[in-house]
Amino acid sequence: MKPIQLFISLLFIVQSLSAQEHWNALRITDYNNQNQTNTWIDFVKTVEISSVPSKAVAKIACDSKYWLWINGELVVFEGQLKRGPTPRDTYYDEVDLAPNLKPGKNTIAVLVWYFGKEGFSHKSSGQAGLVFQCEELGIKSDKSWLSRLDNGFEQTNSLYPNFRLPESNIRFDARKGNFEWVKPEAKKNDFKNAIVVGGAESSPWNNLVKRPTPLWKDYGMKEYVTMPTLPFISKGDTIVCRLPYNAQITPYFRIESKSGMEIGIRTDHYFGGGPQNVRAEYVTSEGIQEYESLGWMNGHQVCYYFPKGVKVLDLKYRETGFNTEFTGSFSCNDAFYNKLWKKALRTLYVTMRDTYMDCPDRERSQWWGDMVNESGESFYALSPSSASITKKGMLELINWQREDGVIFSPIPAGNWNVELPEQMLASIGYYGFWNYYLNTGDKETIKKVYDGVKRYLNVWQLDKNGILVHREGDWYWGDWGTNIDKQGLYNAWYYLALKSYRNMSELLGNTSEVLKTEASMVLLRKAFNEQLWNGREYRSAGYKDDTDDRLQSLAVVAGLADAEKYPIIYNILQTKKYASPYMEKYVVEALFKMGYGVYGLDRLKERFSKMVNDTVSTTLYEGWGIGPDGFGGGSSNHAWSGGGLTILSQYVCGLSPLTAAWKTFKVKPMLGGLKYAETGNQTVSGEIHVKIEETVSSYKLDVKVPDGCSAIICIPDKYKVIDIAGKNIFNIKPKKNLQASFNGIEQGYNCFSVKSGLFQFVAR
Numbered sequence: 001m002k003p004i005q006l007f008i009s010l011l012f013i014v015q016s017l018s019a020q021e022h023w024n025a026l027r028i029t030d031y032n033n034q035n036q037t038n039t040w041i042d043f044v045k046t047v048e049i050s051s052v053p054s055k056a057v058a059k060i061a062c063d064s065k066y067w068l069w070i071n072g073e074l075v076v077f078e079g080q081l082k083r084g085p086t087p088r089d090t091y092y093d094e095v096d097l098a099p100n101l102k103p104g105k106n107t108i109a110v111l112v113w114y115f116g117k118e119g120f121s122h123k124s125s126g127q128a129g130l131v132f133q134c135e136e137l138g139i140k141s142d143k144s145w146l147s148r149l150d151n152g153f154e155q156t157n158s159l160y161p162n163f164r165l166p167e168s169n170i171r172f173d174a175r176k177g178n179f180e181w182v183k184p185e186a187k188k189n190d191f192k193n194a195i196v197v198g199g200a201e202s203s204p205w206n207n208l209v210k211r212p213t214p215l216w217k218d219y220g221m222k223e224y225v226t227m228p229t230l231p232f233i234s235k236g237d238t239i240v241c242r243l244p245y246n247a248q249i250t251p252y253f254r255i256e257s258k259s260g261m262e263i264g265i266r267t268d269h270y271f272g273g274g275p276q277n278v279r280a281e282y283v284t285s286e287g288i289q290e291y292e293s294l295g296w297m298n299g300h301q302v303c304y305y306f307p308k309g310v311k312v313l314d315l316k317y318r319e320t321g322f323n324t325e326f327t328g329s330f331s332c333n334d335a336f337y338n339k340l341w342k343k344a345l346r347t348l349y350v351t352m353r354d355t356y357m358d359c360p361d362r363e364r365s366q367w368w369g370d371m372v373n374e375s376g377e378s379f380y381a382l383s384p385s386s387a388s389i390t391k392k393g394m395l396e397l398i399n400w401q402r403e404d405g406v407i408f409s410p411i412p413a414g415n416w417n418v419e420l421p422e423q424m425l426a427s428i429g430y431y432g433f434w435n436y437y438l439n440t441g442d443k444e445t446i447k448k449v450y451d452g453v454k455r456y457l458n459v460w461q462l463d464k465n466g467i468l469v470h471r472e473g474d475w476y477w478g479d480w481g482t483n484i485d486k487q488g489l490y491n492a493w494y495y496l497a498l499k500s501y502r503n504m505s506e507l508l509g510n511t512s513e514v515l516k517t518e519a520s521m522v523l524l525r526k527a528f529n530e531q532l533w534n535g536r537e538y539r540s541a542g543y544k545d546d547t548d549d550r551l552q553s554l555a556v557v558a559g560l561a562d563a564e565k566y567p568i569i570y571n572i573l574q575t576k577k578y579a580s581p582y583m584e585k586y587v588v589e590a591l592f593k594m595g596y597g598v599y600g601l602d603r604l605k606e607r608f609s610k611m612v613n614d615t616v617s618t619t620l621y622e623g624w625g626i627g628p629d630g631f632g633g634g635s636s637n638h639a640w641s642g643g644g645l646t647i648l649s650q651y652v653c654g655l656s657p658l659t660a661a662w663k664t665f666k667v668k669p670m671l672g673g674l675k676y677a678e679t680g681n682q683t684v685s686g687e688i689h690v691k692i693e694e695t696v697s698s699y700k701l702d703v704k705v706p707d708g709c710s711a712i713i714c715i716p717d718k719y720k721v722i723d724i725a726g727k728n729i730f731n732i733k734p735k736k737n738l739q740a741s742f743n744g745i746e747q748g749y750n751c752f753s754v755k756s757g758l759f760q761f762v763a764r
Contacts, residue, residue, distance in 0.1 A: 023200035023208065025059075025133035025140035030147040031195050037116035038168035039128050040153035042181055044146045044188060045108045047139055052101045058134040061092035061200070061208050063125045064115040064166070067294065069182040070100040071107055077218050077320060078294070081211055082122040082166065082354040084412050086399040089207040090125065093215065097134060107184040108132075108139070111150065113294070118414025119166030120365035121355060125204045129197055146191035152177015162275035164363045166414065169278055170295045174285035175259060212392045214323035214385060216353070221252060221316045224302070230315065236308035239315070240301050245618040246350050246637055247319050248360060251280070251302050254290040254314035261307045267299030273362030273622070273635030288313070296320060298350055298360040298637070300618065322352035322389065328381035328681035330648050332674050336605055337648055340612045344642030345381045347619040348374055351639040352386070355393055355410075359622065359635040365410035366393055369423035370640040372432045373585060377642050379439040380649040384684045387440050394433060394445060398452035405455040408474070421473035422486070425493035428453045430558075434500040437507070440684055441661030446504050453501055454513075460494060466527025467491050478550070480580040480623055485548035488532055488540035492554040495524055499558070528560050537572060549576040550583045553590035566594040574599065577607065580623060584608075585643020592651040597672035601652070604644050611641070653679040653690050658712065661685050667703050668714035668749065685709050699763040707756045714749040719763030722750065 030041050060066065060076075063083060068076035081091040097108075114128030132141040154176075156169040180186045201208055224241035243249065251265050266279035280293035306312055326349075330341040351357040355366035356374045375390040400411040408419040409427070426432055433453065437446050461469045468491050478486035498521050505513035532538045537547045538555050552569045555561040561569065570591070579587050584607055591600035611621045622638035650656050654669035662683040669692045671677060680689030686706025693700045699719055705711045715722055752761070 023059075023131070023133065025131050025200045026142045026196045027127075027129045027131050027198045027200055027202065027205065028141045028143070028145055028147065028194040029127070029129040029197050030149050031192055032149050033128055035114070035116060035126060035128050038153070038155055038170075039114040039116055040150040041112045041114070041128060041130070042148050042150045042191070043110040043112065043130050043132075043141075043194065044181070044191060045132075045139065045144070046105055046184075047108065047137055048105050049101065049103060049137060051103055053098055053136045056097040056101060056134055056136040058095045058097050058132060058139070059092050059208075060095060060110075061090055061131040061205070062110075062112045062114075063090065063128060063205065064122065065113045066130070067111045068095065069107075069109040070097060071102065072109075072183040073100055075100050076215060077318070078216060078296070081213070082412060083125060084123045085209040085396060086207075087123060087412075088204075089209055090205045091211050092131065092208040093211050095215070097137070105184070109182040111182075115166040115168065117166055117168070120164040120363055120410045120413055120416050121357075122166035123412050123414045124166065127197065127204055129205075131200045131205075131208065133200070141194075143193050143196055145194040146188055147194040148191045150177055156279070156281050159276040161278050162362065163415065164365060165278065167278055167295055169280060170293050171281040171283070172291065172293070173283040174289055174291070175283060178285075212395070213388045216320045217323040219319040219321075221318050223316060227315050228312075231311055231313045234306035234308055234310045234312060237306070239304045239306060239312070241304070241315055241317075242301050243299070243317065245346055246298060246300055248296045248298050248321050248350060248353065249302065249317040249319050250292055250294060250296050251304070252290070252292040252314075252316045252318065253304065253312065254288070255284070255306070256288045256311040256313060257284040257286075258309070259284060259286040261310055263307070263310070264305035265293055266303050267297045268301040268303065269297070269299035269361040269636075272299070272637070273359050275362060277361045284310070290314070292318065296353075300616065321349060322386065324352075324378075324386040325383040325682075326381065327383045328649070328679070330380075330645070330653070330677070330679045332648070332652070332677035334674060336609070336612060337601070337644075337652075337674075340604070340608060340644045341648050343612060343618060343620055344377060344639070344645035347637055347642050348377050348381060348639045348645070350619060350637055352389060355396075355412075356389060356639075358410075358640065359637050361637070362635055363410070366396070366412075367420075367423065368393070368397065368409040368427035368432070369420070369582065370638070371409075372423075372426045372429075372435075373582065373643050373646075374639045376431060376435055377639065377645045379435075379683075380646060380655075380679065380681055383682050384440075387436070387442075387684070390436050391440075391442065391445050394436065394449050397427060398449045401452050401455065405459045406473070407452070407456050418474040420475045420477045421471065422478050422490060422493055424456065424473075425490065425497045428456060428500060429493060429496035430500045430503075431496065432500070434503050437504075438657050438660055439662070441663070443507060443660075446507060450504055450508060453497075453504065457497060457501060462524070462527075465531050466523050467531050468494055479583045481578050483545045483548050483576075483578040485538075485540050485543045485545075485551045488538055488543065488548065488551040489554060491524070491528055491532070491540070492551065492558045492560060495521065495528070495558045495560055498524070525560055528555070529562075533565070536568065546578070547572055547576050548578060549573055549587055550579045552576075553579070553583075553587040556590035556593055557586050563594075570594060570596050570599070573603070577603075581608070581611075581621065581638070581641035582643075584641075585647065588644070588647050589651065592647065592670055592672070597651065597670040600647070601672040601674070604647065608641075608644060648677070649679040649681075653677050653692065654714070655679055655688065655690050657683075662688065662706075662709060664710050664712070666712045666714065667701070668712075669701065680704070697764055699761075701761040701763075703754070703759050703761075705754055705756045705759070710753060710755050713752045713754055713759070713761060715752070715761055715763050717748055717750050719750075721764050723762045724752070725760040725762075
């Protein structure tokens with residue numbers, strides 16, 4: 001063997017050993033496991049320690065979900081992300097066990113739920129099992145662990161959850177099982193040694209990728225807002241308990257019953273969005289018993305069916321959700337917009353878990369058109385931890401890229417690989433990937449997705465006229481509703497994707513791609529206006545229906561329409577109202593960009609009044625109505641409808657980042673007829689807050705700029721006298737230079753640069 005070959009061989013061996021040392025745990029399962037759909041397996045391990053270490057980080061992976069107890073105390077409620085980070089691989093969790101350990105014997109109990117079927121949000125490995133490794137305690141999953149199939153869990157009869165959901169209904173028969181086994185003192189007579197089915201990273205689980213998002217936030221057991229007086233003896237009725245808002249919950253009860261009585265549990269969203277979703281059943285044992293159904297549901301009401309004679313002692317629910325804080329805020333002098341912002345926030349939160357979801361009942365799927373709007377909302381409403389779910393989605397989108405360069409969603413996916421070109425262009429575009437970078441400054445993630453973005457853009461070609469070659473992808477979708485000029489919209493989305501790619505190329509120092517992309521954008525902008533603008537409207541060749549308000553708006557938002565066209569487009573948007581709640585965000589944004597903020601807010605109120613004023617639903621609809629009056633099934637909790645939240649914070653209050661991670665940001669309020677508005681949030685660079693008050697003769701603006709940041713403050717130049725309280729303030733002149741440096745700060749404003757601190761501008 002030649003020296004270089006020997007070196008390479010030794011290097012490979014060292015790398016292999018390092019990988020084995022990283023994961024010395026084995027993948028285990030129960031001897032009786034047949035990898036059937038909806039399988040539940042109990043695992044137990046007892047370890048003795050002389051003292052509790054300061055840290056004891058366990059690395060845990062399973063297919064598909066797990067619950068962890070230490071010494072009988074619940075430590076993790078529903079661990080593990082749905083599979084997978086790529087079409088082949090699996091996520092794993094890290095959990096610090098130290099706070100729950102004690103000197104002496106410690107019992108670790110893990111309940112694993114194996115979905116065992118595909119879905120729009122999960123790729124099944126085909127093998128149920130567990131990997132558990134804690135180096136500080138010297139624990140690894142192997143045949144010394146005890147296991148058993150948990151026969152208390154069973155299949156329900158039909159109706160089963162619709163094909164989009166990998167989860168099954170949960171049925172538990174308390175005559176055949178209980179949860180006593182998690183306690184240290186419980187006898188383990190029916191447990192046997194687990195069997196080893198492979199190494200931690202052997203096929204079909206393959207690479208174990210660290211979970212990029214935090215474990216769920218567990219709000220603990222809560223009381224319902226309304227429910228019957230306890231205790232009571234059921235007459236065989238369905239008991240309806242109201243939640244304070246649409247939430248992700250697991251229902252709980254404590255009862256006294258004779259054996260063999262069947263209890264049913266579902267929420268009022270069991271048919272949310274059309275088809276059947278998840279529900280639960282419980283078969284009683286004899287006597288007093290309590291039960292929490294572990295599969296989360298969502299809705300406004302939990303409906304329990306208790307057979308006649310069952311004595312109900314207690315009813316509660318556990319709320320869990322994505323681990324982020326509601327740090328953002330908005331208020332103004334119009335109660336409608338305050339309610340819209342809050343409903344949008346509630347809708348956003350209930351559509352976050354393993355991924356961003358279109359809805360938490362019908363699909364639980366990461367559609368990227370929805371996700372672009374959702375991620376944009378999160379930067380104004382939630383703490384910085386929420387950005388991790390966007391990062392996860394970006395990496396997954398590119399990791400699942402097809403060999404032909406096409407990207408598709410929803411992903412992760414077990415039974416889907418269909419491209420919706422419009423949503424894919426939006427995802428990699430200025431409002432998708434680039435907006436993530438602008439708000440986080442996460443250059444490393446941009447590096448990881450960059451080549452995939454380039455590959456997808458290369459899928460698209462321009463025709464002899466300089467606009468996109470007609471390409472429908474797998475699903476020629478543009479929006480819900482009618483009068484959709486899809487080809488025109490695709491060109492506008494493509495331009496926004498080029499804009500994003502141009503910025504990524506500049507960020508990564510790829511000058512040749514910057515120049516090439518800028519040239520393409522110039523040509524496309526010219527061709528777009530030559531081919532699609534007919535002097536009265538934007539309309540693509542071959543489109544025969546009524547003028548599409550979406551296309552006019554997206555042309556403005558993308559920067560394809562020049563200011564001379566604004567009055568014409570404004571007139572169109574006063575009469576054409578075809579956009580769904582998803583695309584309405586871009587319609588209203590276009591109105592603000594053109595300077596028609598008053599009508600922008602009026603249109604927002606007109607179009608969203610039904611769902612905002614709905615006194616039953618705390619969330620926003622998928623379409624303009626529910627059921628037959630909606631689109632695509634008409635779910636009542638679709639965060640793609642929450643674009644108004646972004647509009648109110650970003651345009652009405654004028655708060656937006658100019659450079660990455662909010663190191664420099666703009667404050668350019670456009671009150672749109674309001675007299676008072678304020679907003680703020682905890683960004684990655686610190687807390688930012690803006691408050692504006694305007695009267696007939698005066699204008700007051702308060703702003704908080706965090707340490708290490710600076711802001712460009714824009715005051716309408718109709719005010720001739722400006723008093724400023726604060727230090728490090730510089731009037732910016734000339735404005736042309738300002739526009740060159742900070743795109744989007746228009747004429748008609750006096751602009752000031754301020755560094756960190758609290759500032760007040762009073763103009764008159």
